[in-house]
Amino acid sequence: MQTTSDEVLIARIAGGDRLAMQVLFARHHVRVYRFVLRLVRNEATAEDLISDVFLDVWRQAGKFEGRSAVSTWMLSIARFKALSALRRKPEQELDEETAEQIEDHADNPEVALAKKDKAAVLRKALSKLSAEHREIVDLVYYHEKSVEEVAGIVGIPEATVKTRMFYARKKLSEILKEQGIDRGWP
């Protein structure tokens, strides 16, 4: 069975097709939510923002020019909304779950136990990256965006995308080393 492409859905949305909007939402809202959540670190804010993101898709569908994939276009909108929200609430309270993920680097019994599980420590280290580094790691690994697409979403040159990813990974190694895992790189 062939599914309707995102581009066709956008063309239908431009004509006011609500069903097409539902299909597009169902297809992408979880990934958009997770991208936004990793940036704003607050579930309620992230949930509010995704309805704003998809409302923009509804409003702007007629202007979509197909220069990028629909998912890339939506992540660009999501990023803009998330950064605007963060600017509005610079001292936003973090919920307990996400705050746990960014606790300081000090070793504690929990971390000591986690050292036995390298994968768990790696996930913890990924959560400790800066917002800028977290964003690029997520876009490349989880959202499977190419160099060109990341450049479009973040608004930086392609060469910078590559070096930022490199430094994000380097920082990840440093955090892991602090946790007692030496990857022998860089």
Place this chain on the structure above:
Amino acid sequence: MNTMNKETQSDIEELLPWHAAGTLSRRDTQRVEEALANDPELARRYELVREEFGETILLNETLGAPSGHAMEKLFAKIDAEPARKQVASFNLSTRVAEFFASLSPRTLAWSAAAAAIAIFLQAGLIANIVIKDKAGGFETASAPSTDPGVGAFTLIRFAPQASSDDITKFLEANKLQVAAGPMPGGLYKVRVAVTGLPKDEIARIVKKLQEDKVVGFIATAQ
């Protein structure tokens, strides 16, 4: 890592995350794979990338999903929006986009091959008709018509690399209307004017349209 110079080594290493995610171009994929096959240290570093890749996915997957209210909120906002104006070109845009989306790459490839043969035959036929008509030169003056069967027409086959968006823009920019198609050979009958035009005027339009990269083949039509 002594088989490559430092610049190439650093260039390839920067690409490893995209190689793990499968988002590199074919050319870069080949470069990375060759380097990995020849460089054990690079291959070891690639394993680190693959670990990061797997754990990043796992981390994101544990973030959960928004509640079921998210869609309700969205549609409440959409309901509050002013009624949408229908875009004049919507039907045409959608039709063209849906048509191209409905074709698989294999179908498109076969269409292109069939088109090459069919167009060769049709070009001769069309040229013959045009030459015959040159003897006439009689034109009727009539009011512009909205009847899609009335006006001046061309036959167009769009370039295989042209996207549906390129085609839609091309049609809109040149005020063209698809009257029929796709016909055998991937041809579309496209109206260039709502009234009949002199042959030399149509020829001028055809020549102008031919310069657009979206057009693979164009000829005047009856």
